[in-house]
Amino acid sequence: GAVVSQHPSRVICKSGTSVKIECRSLDFQATTMFWYRQFPKQSLMLMATSNEGSKATYEQGVEKDKFLINHASLTLSTLTVTSAHPEDSSFYICSASSSGGRSYEQYFGPGTRLTVT
Amino acid sequence: GDSVTQMEGPVTLSEEAFLTINCTYTATGYPSLFWYVQYPGEGLQLLLKATKADDKGSNKGFEATYRKETTSFHLEKGSVQVSDSAVYFCALNDYKLSFGAGTTVTVRA
Numbered sequence: 689g690a691v692v693s694q695h696p697s698r699v700i701c702k703s704g705t706s707v708k709i710e711c712r713s714l715d716f717q718a719t720t721m722f723w724y725r726q727f728p729k730q731s732l733m734l735m736a737t738s739n740e741g742s743k744a745t746y747e748q749g750v751e752k753d754k755f756l757i758n759h760a761s762l763t764l765s766t767l768t769v770t771s772a773h774p775e776d777s778s779f780y781i782c783s784a785s786s787s788g789g790r791s792y793e794q795y796f797g798p799g800t801r802l803t804v805t
Numbered sequence: 806g807d808s809v810t811q812m813e814g815p816v817t818l819s820e821e822a823f824l825t826i827n828c829t830y831t832a833t834g835y836p837s838l839f840w841y842v843q844y845p846g847e848g849l850q851l852l853l854k855a856t857k858a859d860d861k862g863s864n865k866g867f868e869a870t871y872r873k874e875t876t877s878f879h880l881e882k883g884s885v886q887v888s889d890s891a892v893y894f895c896a897l898n899d900y901k902l903s904f905g906a907g908t909t910v911t912v913r914a
Binding site: 731 | 839841846847848849850851854894898901902904905906907909
């Protein structure tokens, strides 16, 4: 159980265009979803936390107008990278949780490799 | 703020060798502790977890014990296999996950 999917797994887009990444919890209702960014050979950096039906909470230094997050249902969150530039190329990983608190577990998606040319 | 420090890699081992990856943490509260594993080109998979002091998490031959007195959660496996080659992340959850830098482990046949 606790499967999280991401789509697409890889995407290449041209500079200046926007790209949307979907994150779905397949067998549970995710009250909270998280979006991370991972640079090569580095750890995960939390970008934002989203709760279903409310605005996302962005981490310091993350541009909320550039990385639009929508969590419209308990099984779907989307990350839209607007006006993408080559420096936005990265591995984006989402995770989902069915509850809050210190002991809750996050279930991770397989990641999306974004390349901006 | 909360932080996790884990042993820097890369670590290269022969099959059947003993693996230890050190992890220490700093937290103001009483976090849960996790080890995640990431295979090339994939997302993270939960390897094991411990939610309170003295808890031992175990899975697939890996073990880690939540040591509050030393603020540590070291990962160990007694006999590694080539399939254990991956990046391992230590993490703590105090309402938000904080990850260590990751340790790349390569096991050679």
